Amino acid sequence: MSQLDHQVHSIGPEVAGSRIFKFIAFLYGIAAYLVFFVTILYAIGFVMGLVVPKTIDTGTDTPTAEAVIINLLLMTLFAVQHSVMARQRFKAWWTQFVPKPVERSTYVLFASLSLLLLFWQWRPLPTVVWDVGNPDLAVTLVTLSFAGWVLVFTSTFIINHFELFGLHQVTNHLVGKETAPPRFKTPLLYKFVRHPIYLGFIIAFWAAPVMTAGHLLFAAVTTLYIFVGIALEESDLVDLFGDEYRQYKQRVSMLIPWRRSV
Ligand SMILES: C[S@@+](CC[C@H](N)C(=O)[O-])C[C@H]1O[C@@H](n2cnc3c(N)ncnc32)[C@H](O)[C@@H]1O
Numbered sequence: 001m002s003q004l005d006h007q008v009h010s011i012g013p014e015v016a017g018s019r020i021f022k023f024i025a026f027l028y029g030i031a032a033y034l035v036f037f038v039t040i041l042y043a044i045g046f047v048m049g050l051v052v053p054k055t056i057d058t059g060t061d062t063p064t065a066e067a068v069i070i071n072l073l074l075m076t077l078f079a080v081q082h083s084v085m086a087r088q089r090f091k092a093w094w095t096q097f098v099p100k101p102v103e104r105s106t107y108v109l110f111a112s113l114s115l116l117l118l119f120w121q122w123r124p125l126p127t128v129v130w131d132v133g134n135p136d137l138a139v140t141l142v143t144l145s146f147a148g149w150v151l152v153f154t155s156t157f158i159i160n161h162f163e164l165f166g167l168h169q170v171t172n173h174l175v176g177k178e179t180a181p182p183r184f185k186t187p188l189l190y191k192f193v194r195h196p197i198y199l200g201f202i203i204a205f206w207a208a209p210v211m212t213a214g215h216l217l218f219a220a221v222t223t224l225y226i227f228v229g230i231a232l233e234e235s236d237l238v239d240l241f242g243d244e245y246r247q248y249k250q251r252v253s254m255l256i257p258w259r260r261s262v
């Protein structure tokens with residue numbers, strides 16, 4: 001455990017320990033998870049232009065420069081929230097006010113809300129960058145994009161879906177079970193690539209038969225952010241797991257699965 005972890009202060013045990021608080025925290029965790037689940041389903045429709053009322057290519061007609069600025073601000077808001085609130089230092093600070101058992105659920109809720117704001121206020125940039133005329137190739141790209149989303153979902157279950165999205169923590173708190181400290185693991189896909197979830201997002205965002213300027217802006221900026229996020233995340237992982245993670249970085253590639261770890 002890093003030195004910082006020991007500085008993590010949570011709401012007094014007398015508060016967090018009460019039965020009613022545990023139950024309220026559990027319900028809060030369930031609610032935050034459901035908001036996340038609706039958000040990620042909406043994200044699939046938003047990016048792929050399917051089913052949902054507001055997609056990446058629909059919305060208020062806006063002059064190009066204004067649309068780009070608004071969209072960049074929306075993505076920056078998400079990136080700052082998603083990265084700053086994930087850092088140990090931030091967690092050490094805000095768990096003075098947010099009880100530790102619901103810290104992850106609150107993080108997930110904030111991330112979901114910033115994404116829903118992005119979906120709602122996103123300005124379309126309809127200029128077509130590419131439009132794949134060949135129907136077979138178009139179907140292949142749509143299938144590839146779906147495969148990217150499947151890779152995201154399956155990888156979250158491989159690494160620990162319910163811990164990632166806060167349910168594990170509030171359930172353990174409800175039943176009075178300690179949440180185990182983070183453990184380094186390389187299950188299944190993680191033996192081939194260090195970041196299969198992020199690889200899934202990249203595939204899902206770029207595999208589009210019709211790529212508009214708005215979709216391209218979204219894919220390019222989110223891909224850039226993914227690399228920034230990986231750098232921050234791996235710095236934390238080296239702090240947490242030391243040489244074990246350093247050797248893992250040597251053995252297994254970041255995003256392109258080309259060799260299996262020994
Ligand atoms: C949203 S997940 C993304 C995981 C990975 N970057 C990916 O793309 O599949 C981020 C969380 O997974 C944790 N994590 C990433 N790789 C890990 C590993 N090999 N073992 C244990 N935890 C890991 C990070 O500490 C972070 O809390």
